[in-house]
Amino acid sequence: MSALIQLHEGETLLAGDLDYYPQAISPAHADPLFQQLLAELPWHSDRITVYGKEHTIPRLQCWLGDNGLAYTYSGKRLQTLPWHPHLLSMAQELQNLLQRPFNSVLCNRYRNGNDGMGWHADDEPELGPAPCIVSVSLGAERDFALRRKGETRQWGKLPLAHGSLVVMNSGMQSRWQHAVPKRAGIAAERINLTFRYLQPGH
Numbered sequence: 001m002s003a004l005i006q007l008h009e010g011e012t013l014l015a016g017d018l019d020y021y022p023q024a025i026s027p028a029h030a031d032p033l034f035q036q037l038l039a040e041l042p043w044h045s046d047r048i049t050v051y052g053k054e055h056t057i058p059r060l061q062c063w064l065g066d067n068g069l070a071y072t073y074s075g076k077r078l079q080t081l082p083w084h085p086h087l088l089s090m091a092q093e094l095q096n097l098l099q100r101p102f103n104s105v106l107c108n109r110y111r112n113g114n115d116g117m118g119w120h121a122d123d124e125p126e127l128g129p130a131p132c133i134v135s136v137s138l139g140a141e142r143d144f145a146l147r148r149k150g151e152t153r154q155w156g157k158l159p160l161a162h163g164s165l166v167v168m169n170s171g172m173q174s175r176w177q178h179a180v181p182k183r184a185g186i187a188a189e190r191i192n193l194t195f196r197y198l199q200p201g202h
């Protein structure tokens with residue numbers, strides 16, 4: 001797969017903390033990629049501990065990346081799984097387009113509107129102080145909700161289209177939180193891929 005990703009007709013939001021490219025991957029590429037990733041990624045259900053109580057997270061996920069990389073999830077140290085070839089070539093394309101390194105990808109699968117992700121910033125120490133994180137969306141459109149850090153009120157939301165791409169720039173995680181709210185009535189699946197750079201040996 002060559003030149004899958006086209007960064008044109010983007011818009012810059014949040015005073016430069018976020019860039020949105022609604023049609024970064026054409027439907028001709030995005031449709032088969034979505035089906036292939038649904039079938040081929042090592043999706044699993046994860047459990048997290050919140051205030052001493054175990055919960056199953058409301059989505060499937062898997063974390064892929066370069067050999068030997070570790071990340072922290074819900075207080076646990078975990079190793080990335082081997083790259084899927086399409087995701088490795090996307091990471092390499094993004095590296096060329098954005099001139100930033102990406103050595104891993106967290107893949108999230110929202111099976112329907114009952115799956116979601118709560119408010120958070122991607123500010124784990126292994127991502128470094130000013131991470132650049134790229135998020136690619138495939139399948140059902142879901143809202144990417146935004147609020148300023150320190151506030152509980154939602155600032156706004158960005159519906160993330162099939163084939164769209166968001167670049168969260170270096171100031172994003174220190175100034176903003178994001179979430180994917182549950183939405184009753186959505187029956188279709190969505191995959192989101194967040195390409196990240198994990199600092200080796202952290």
Ligand SMILES: O=C(O)CCC(=O)C(=O)O
Pocket residue numbers: 106108117122135144160178180192194
């Ligand atoms: O599904 C999305 O659009 C967001 C995913 C996300 O925030 C994350 O993986 O940290």
Ligand SMILES: [Fe+2]
Pocket residue numbers: 120121122178
């Ligand atoms: Fe996130």
